[in-house]
Amino acid sequence: MLRFDRRLLLNIDWVLIMAVLVVALIGLANLYSSTHLYTNMGTPLYIKELTYYLIGAAAILLIVSIDYRVLLTLNYPLYGAMILLLVVALAVGKTVGGSQRWIDLGFFRLQPSEPAKLILVVTLASYYYRKETGKGFGLLDLAVPALLTALPFLLIAKQPDLGTALLLAFVFASMTLFVKLRWTTLATLLCCGLSAIPLAWKFFLKPYQRQRVATFLNPENDPLGTGYHIIQSKIAVGSGLIFGKGYMQGTQGQLDFLPERHTDFAFSVWAEEWGFFGSSLLIICYFFMILWGLNIAISARDKFGVLLAFGVVSLIFWQTFINLAMVMGLLPVVGVPMPLFSYGGSSLLTNLAGLGLLMNIRMRRYMGTS
Amino acid sequence: MPPRPLAKINKIDPAELKMLKKRIDIAMALIILSAVLLLTRLWYLQIYRGDEYAKLSEINRIRIQEIAAPRGNILDRTGQPIITNRPRFNVVWNREDAPNPDTVIKDLAKILNEDISVLLDRIRAATENPRYMPTRLKEDIDWETLVTIENKHLALPGVRIEVMPSRDYLYGDFASHLVGYLGEISRAELSEKHYAAYQSGDQVGKQGVEKVFEKYLKGEKGRNYLEVDVHGFEQRQIKLQDPYPGNDLHLTLDIELQRTAEEAMAGRAGAVVVMEVNTGNLLVMSSSPPLHLQEFIGGISQTAWDRMLHDPLHPLLDKTIQGQYPPGSVFKIATALAAISEGIVTPDATYFCGGSLNFGNRRYGCWKKGGHGTVDFQRALIESCDVYFYSVGMRLGVDKIAKYANSLGLGKKTGIDLEHEKGGIIPSTTWKQQRYKEKWHDGETLSVAIGQGYVLTTPLQLCRMTAAVVNGGTLYRPQLVHRITAPDGKTLKTFSPVSEGKILGSAHSLALIKEALVGVVNSAGGTAKVVALPDVLIGGKTGTAQVVNLSHVAGMSDQAIPYKYRDHAWFSAFAPAENPEIAITVLVEHGQHGGSAAGPVAKALFKRYFELKNGTPENPAEGPSPSPAVDEKEE
Secondary structure, eight states: OOOOOHHHHHTOOHHHHHHHHHHHHHHHHHHHHHHTTOOSSSSOHHHHHHHHHHHHHHHHHHHHHSOGGGHHHHHHHHHHHHHHHHHHHHHHOEEETTEEEEEEOSSOEEOTHHHHHHHHHHHHHHHHHHSOOSSOBOTGGGHHHHHHHHHHHHHHHTTTOHHHHHHHHHHHHHHHHHTOBOHHHHHHHHHHHHHHHHHIIIIISOHHHHHHHHHHHOGGGSTTTTTHHHHHHHHHHHTTTTTOSOTTOOHHHHTTOSTTTTTTTHHHHHHHHHHHHHHHHHHHHHHHHHHHHHHHHHTOSBHHHHHHHHHHHHHHHHHHHHHHHHHTTSSOOOOOOOTTTSOOHHHHHHHHHHHHHHHHHHHTTTSOOO | OOSSOOOOOOBOOHHHHHHHHHHHHHHHHHHHHHHHHHHHHHHIIIIISHHHHHHHHHHHHEEEEEEOOOOOOEEOTTSOEEEEEEEEEEEEEOGGGOSSHHHHHHHHHHHHTOOHHHHHHHHHHTTTSOTTSOEEEESSOOHHHHHHHHHTGGGSTTEEEEEEEEEEETTTTTTHHHHOOEEEOOHHHHTSGGGTTOOTTOEEEOSHHHHHTHHHHSOBOEEEEEEEOTTOOEEEEEEEEOOBOOOEEEESOOHHHHHHHHHHTTTSOEEEEEEETTTOBEEEEEEESOOOGGGGTTOOOHHHHHHHHTOTTOTTSOTTTTOOBOOGGGGHHHHHHHHHHTTSOOTTOOEEEOSEEEETTEEEEOSSTTOOEEEOHHHHHHTTOHHHHHHHHHHHOHHHHHHHHHHTTTTSOOOOSSTTOOOOBOOOHHHHHHHHSOOOOHHHHHHHHTTOTTOBBOHHHHHHHHHHHHTTSEEEOOBOEEEEEOTTSOEEEEOOOOEEEEOSSOHHHHHHHHHHHHHHHHSTTOTTGGGOOSSSOOEEEEEEEOOSOGGGTTTOOGGGSOGGGSOEEEEEEEEOSSSOOEEEEEEETTOOOIIIIIHHHHHHHHHHHHHHHTTOOOOOOOOOOOOSSOOOOOO
8 A cells, every 4th residue: 555665764753763763772671770660560661661662653653655745634633632632631531640641541541642742843834834925924824723722732731731731832833933934023012921930930830849949949848748749859860970870879869869859850760870871871861852943844845844953952851951941940840740751551552653753754755755 | 655645735935944943943043042041050969969858868868766765774882783774575567468467466555465455555655656656555575475476476477676775773763862763855855955965756865863973874866867759758778876874883782781680671651861971871761652663654644743732741851861850959060069069068067957047038958858957068068958958059149050050061062963952941130131131039049059940951851060170170062973884894983082181170079979879778777778789889979850839749749749740750870989980860750759769770770881891791681670779768
């Protein structure tokens, strides 16, 4: 059914594949270290994660075999499906940790806010591609993409999952700035945005979210309550010193002082066991992957490819940056997982699909545009 | 290819491509900047402040468990242990380790022979504690229970045996007031400077030498460094630092003599002090009735405390140093020393005792109603003639008497290494002025001269006075501890005799008094003839201390007088007369007659002392049975 152009094989992006493989192997090894002591959870988590990786690899194969331009016709159906899933999650979703994020499919618990990130990227790339503007976007031109973003943003914030919602806002802002705004528009938006912060604090944030921000500003005020995560994560990272405590030797992680150590705080486990040496290596790996993604964007054969690649890169960048800044105490704990590194099927498959899109764009950079 | 044709798409306009490239470059710069920011933060946490966080992670994971050190032993002067330690076994319960707690607790209750509700109450009381902390279900189980639990430990998951060192009182309540007891450190003590190294829950000496010599006895706690997880459960042992036992305290007490004294005083209230006259070392310090030391282990119960508090025999009081009693006729030693030294009397000058003396408009009676007739200095002491001492006291005046009494160590603390010692009272004109803002009445001097009135002394003071009078005039500080040795046997500290100076009075005067005191025991008319031993020459002085005004008991026979109104009986003695070695003071509260109540106790002690000294095989201790040869009653 799929007619494969031989040139596609020649243009396979081995660099990106290698980078993803390195990060995946490190992530799996780290997951083994942080979860091998969990004995009563059925299938070990690293086996589950490995399974998701294999499913993700298959998904990448499928994605790269179809020209990404098909998304220009599928973007609104995808968007509609995403909104539907988010509504379903709110209506009948599983409540875990106080928020309704999951839809139980029996074999898999889907977290619709994860694919929503990527679908928003596709939606915005399609919209900005179609909306040709020479002199930059004005305020009115932004009304549609802003609405397209606001809908999933509100549905996700309602769960509540402020981290993912803000991530959508960051991705929207990044892509919008990238397609060029008029200076006046930019200035107006900046002013509105800044004045909205106090209003949002008062009316939009839930008390626990306000608490998290307050705690972030001064974690020692509440060392056993909401400040606990930040303090224990900083201790884990800091006590790694130069070469770390050794693989599976991290006391903060192995002795359970570190909360969420296989999901949001997976990097802390790595930093504790591998020190500055291992942590900076991992960070460099990620940023290499991100910069390589920008390279893919600029070498794409068409503007849709550029916008799509840029959107995927901004998604991966913001997740990475927010997660690292969070576990190192630079940002409040908002629950954004580290792409590929934090355990979680929905997040992993979404990010692998995004990387698949990048490979897709890379492979077709020399292809005709017809 | 896909079912629908792909959207027509155009190559990027080169001008737009250039602009997009420019923005990609800006994005790259921002991304690299954020990478630098993250790497800087990483460096800050792991390298700049890494040591600090490494320390915090160690504190997180390591729990230090303290191991109580065995306390130093307390031994007698011959090195025989009096108080040692024994392991005390407690049953503890860790609910986390038990899959089915209900059945385990039910089985355990049967083994411990406790009602199940008692155990459940203990568990309920501990629900606030962290989960890893075991709950103590029963303290100090016996050997058989221990063996049963150990044998069934597979059927009792979560049940463990905890071993703690605890005091082992080898001779029961032996010298209980002197050795004192232990208790959990109080909140108030914890805030004191010299308890800075202690923690709540620690056992400390609360009374007696256990408290005074706490710093020598306590030892060094051991430490068990355990790795724990976030819930506090032990993962493994990192390091074990063994405890170092406390130092041994060698008392000056003599086990044999102390036991003799305690047996002789059994059932009565009072005190016995035996002192080496040439060192001040105390061989016996006994206050009756004793404290029940066993009751203090693990904290004394309120009922036991209340019972002691309301006991008419006052077991809580250490009568040797805290009991203040009128010395009665024993005080005549001081009055006699003052009179002869001040030249008020000569040894040969006589007074006539007709049974009473009139002074002012009052009649002062002698204890011997018919009177002693003509008495000289020594006779007056031997027969304890009140009228003689009324007369010399009147001529001396209270301040002269006080001067000599003070020089004999009365009216002030002896400085023994025990807390809460009382000083007693030796009245004088200035004392009365300060205390009552009143002038001294000469009539009061008459009472003082025979050891009544305001005069109060402790048994230890009178024993020391007796020792000083017969040892050539040196007042020694009473000593309880001979030396302190480390667990390896090395001597850390020795206590040599401490002289507090010479007493007033010439050697000749002291010799006259000593001779008279030998007469008290050995000559016709002496008040303590019952005490005399065949092969050792003993000297001493009896005393009877009035507790209430005579009018309360006038005309009653001894048995008819209510216990609390009966006189206290004193006897203070020394031996051997030629070259005195020990002084003994016995007080029997409400014992009525010095010679008959207190004398036999002293006699039994002298007998035992010389038996031990001369290596005579041990005879069954001669009981303090009241001798049938009761002396005349003295007043």
